[in-house]
Each structure stands twice: as C-alpha cells, then as structure tokens.
Amino acid sequence: MSIYVDNSKVAFKGREWCHMMADTLQELHYFAAKMGVDPRLFHRSASYPHYDITIQMRETMISHGAIIADRRTIIACGKKLKIELALECK
Template identity: 35%
Template sequence: MSCYVDLIFKIGSAGFSNPSAKKHGNQWCHLTADTIEELHQMAEGIGLKKTYFQNKSVPHYDLIPSKRRLALKHGAIEIADPKKFYEIGRKLRKILDDSQKKQEGA
C-alpha cells in the first residue's frame, strides 16, 4: 500500500483556476493513496489538517511544492502520468463508496 503525488502544475494551466488558492502560491499537485487511512496518515505526517481533505471523484489533498517534497521524503511515489494518477484515485473513490454502501445497508 502506498501514497502518491502527481506532477506540479501551475494555477491557470490545464483549466485549473482557483483565485482563493493563489494566496498559497501558483504551483500545486495532489496527494492520494491506496487507502483512506494511508492518505490521512501521510497528510498528518507532512503537516496537513484533515479539514484540507477533498472527498471528490479522486479523494486527495492539494500540495504546494514544499509539502510535495515532504511527501516524497516520507515515501510517497511520484506518478508522472495523469491518467495513472487518476486511475489510482478512482480506485480509492470506489473503496470509499463501497464502504459507505455497506454501512448504509447494515
């Protein structure tokens, strides 16, 4: 089981535009993982608050370059292929959705 970071991109590239995020810089990447526990553990280990978690189609945390370096130092794996990164994140999304369905059916 692992955590993953994608490549850094600039705000405004690839259709990404978030004016409120600019206060933290204009370069970002994402952190996801094989399990939600690993994702939150890595985020905590690099100093992110759990409230920063984004439970979207790809569950993730946004990282600025300094946090990305910390994640890599703590064992995260760089994924350069955006499709592969998205695929990993979608697997986590499915795990979370299946878990929720089980809880609702119990």
C-alpha cells in the same frame, strides 16, 4: 503503503498546488496526518478523493517516500479511492 503525488501545478491564492493520493484511504489519511497536512485539504467530493498539497509540501512528501506518479497511475488510484469512499459512506 504507496503514497502518490502528481506533477500538477495549479495556481491558487499565491501558491502552486498539486495532489496527493494513496492505495487506500487509510494510508492516505495516515500519511497526511503524519506529515501534518491540514485535514481540510482533503477533497472527498472532487472527481477523485485526494489531498491538495503545495509544491513545497510535495518535495517533503517525496523525501518521506511518496512516489511521483504519472496521470494514468493517479487516475487508477483515484478510481479505487472513490469506490472505497462510497463503500465507507454506506
């Protein structure tokens, strides 16, 4: 299982946020649940399916095995997740 976090720092509601993705939706949701991420932070209708997580959460994710990924990896992963989500909705 590979969980990826990016280096984004998006300011919103007084916090800085980034994104979490995985190789599959199953892995993504499993890891998010295991780490206590609120399911409402999953964005299925964004450019690519992902969870928004705070910068502090990112540090916790990394300490539990998440990989800091470059933009190319995040985009490739996002494309796979988008296809998987589309197939899941059929």
